Amino acid sequence: MGQGFFLLFATVSVIAALTVVVARNPVHSALALMACFLQISAIFILLDAPLPAVIQIFVYVGAIMVLFLFVIMMIDVREAVLQRFLPGGNLPALVLLVLLGVEMFALVLWSKRFSVVEPAAVGDGDEIRKLSTTLFADYLLPFEAASVVLLAALVGAIVLARKGEG
């Protein structure tokens, strides 16, 4: 059952990701990206990680994509719609992409360690508690640093986007 659901979510997310890259209109790209994020959060739930799934929906779909849509509405995107891809020789980029994909696929499919279906420790329903204990005990300093980074980004974004000389 898990495999069927995984194949469904993976297929839809790959299709949505391709739509992000090839869509002409940035609004369509943004909506496809939202669909892709929803599928990925479903995959997180399949991976027994409900907290990142919920955070994914809240932060990505709720905040980041709305930010993207606001910016798309704020600036005029019509002239950028006409040409999708960079003009001129895209050959080096394509070669690089093919190399990257072939290399990663070869490494993943070559290794025997990934194909093992190892039933990892089955959770006893108390995983969120353990997760938050780890997060707030062992990783308290990175957590605070992340909050400071968010605050700095907030102030920086306001200063950057303000009208006039700031």
Place this chain on the structure above:
Amino acid sequence: MMAPLSWYIVLGVVLFVIGAAGVLLRRNILVVLMSLELLLNSVNINFIAFGRQYGDFRGQIFAIFVIAITAAEVAVALGILVAFVRNKSTLKVDDVTMMKG
């Protein structure tokens, strides 16, 4: 019946390559930023898949940190983009040569 770890890794690889294609090939800055989000998300899938495989919470914790830093990055990037479009009124990546002098 859970899907094996390699399936999740392959999904991460496919999404990463698609996102890299968007970053390298698209002309619209907004779509390039969205493809960047796709890249970070494919990495998150790997983090959580490995964390589950080895029964370790740190995969999820790092995924949460990645999401937080991504939110900061998007805020700053869109702020820069709005300021840039106000000055130059273009969205093409190959026109962003302001810092070349």
